Amino acid sequence: MQEDFRLILDIVTVLAAAAAGGFLASLLRQPVLLGYLLAGILVGPTGLGWIKELVQVETLAQFGVTFLLFTLGVEFSLKELRKVRGIAVGGGILQIGLTILITAVLAVVSGWLTPVQGIFLGAVLSLSSTAVVLKSLTETNQMGTPQAQAMLGILIVQDLAVGLMLAVLPALDSPLPELAGSLVKSVAEIGLVGLGAVVSGIWLVPAFLRLLAQQESKEVFLLGVISLCVGIALL
Structure with a gap:
């Protein structure tokens, strides 16, 4: 065929x-x-x-996840996040930290994994699917409720933690004398990426969207937004 x-x-x-x-x-x-x-x-x-055709189908599925997460940015308001920032930031950090700690301790005590492997497994288990939760909240019309805002705030903390995990976890495999340097370098790199994202989100992206809107063409605006969405995901 x-x-x-x-x-x-x-x-x-x-x-x-x-x-x-x-x-x-x-x-x-x-x-x-x-x-x-x-x-x-x-x-x-x-x-x-x-x-x-698993690879091709999975590639198409990535676009679906990208667009679904883009709707999170449209639906979620930083103003609303400020109302639950204590729960979101404190609860998110506590949940991630406790999950990693408990998982690592159990894995090491049982002799199943090494400490680094236990930390890695704990980091994976500490994360939830923002796409799945967002879909569930949207279907049940709970997006505007306080509990939904708190939940999404915790999920955003988890999403931000993914970048830090991707930078820090590989550094844990470095030899002990080089570990501190590797961690500092990894955190600095993710910090620069985060700074670039904040600067772009405040100044560059709104200016780009205003430029698209000035053309008064639905097709141009839609194509521009899709390109922006997919481009950010690719980056």
């Missing part, structure tokens, strides 16, 4: 399975997202194995 036709068949299969899974979940009064996940498991490589 030709690769292009195989990819089209896989996409149709994924969409049909998702529609069926979402429909059944709705009938059972369950979140449709649960139906999507179960449908993906069923037709994916760990299930019936109907999807053959």
Whole structure:
């Protein structure tokens, strides 16, 4: 079978399975997202194995996640975040720290993993899916509630922590004499990226969006926003 036709068949299969899974979940009064996940498991490589072009389908799925997370930025307000900053920042840091600590201690005590591996596993387990939570909150019309704002605030702290984890965790494998230098370098790098993101978000992105809006073309504005969204995700 030709690769292009195989990819089209896989996409149709994924969409049909998702529609069926979402429909059944709705009938059972369950979140449709649960139906999507179960449908993906069923037709994916760990299930019936109907999807053959895995790399291409996963690439398309990355776009879906990118756009879903972009809606988080549209829905979420920094003004609202300030109202729950104590819970969001304090709760998020506490949750991540305790999860890493407990996981690392249990892994080392049981002899299952080394301390570095235990820390890595704890870091992974401490993170939640912002996309999944956002979808659930949107479906239940809870986006404007205080508990949703607190929840999203904690999730944003987790998302910010991912960048720090990606910088720091690889440095933990460095030899002990070089560990401090590696950590400082990693934190400095992620700090520069964060600073660039803040500067861009305050001055560059709004100016770009205003320039697009001045053209008074829905198509140009939509293409510009999509390019901005995907470009940031790629970066």
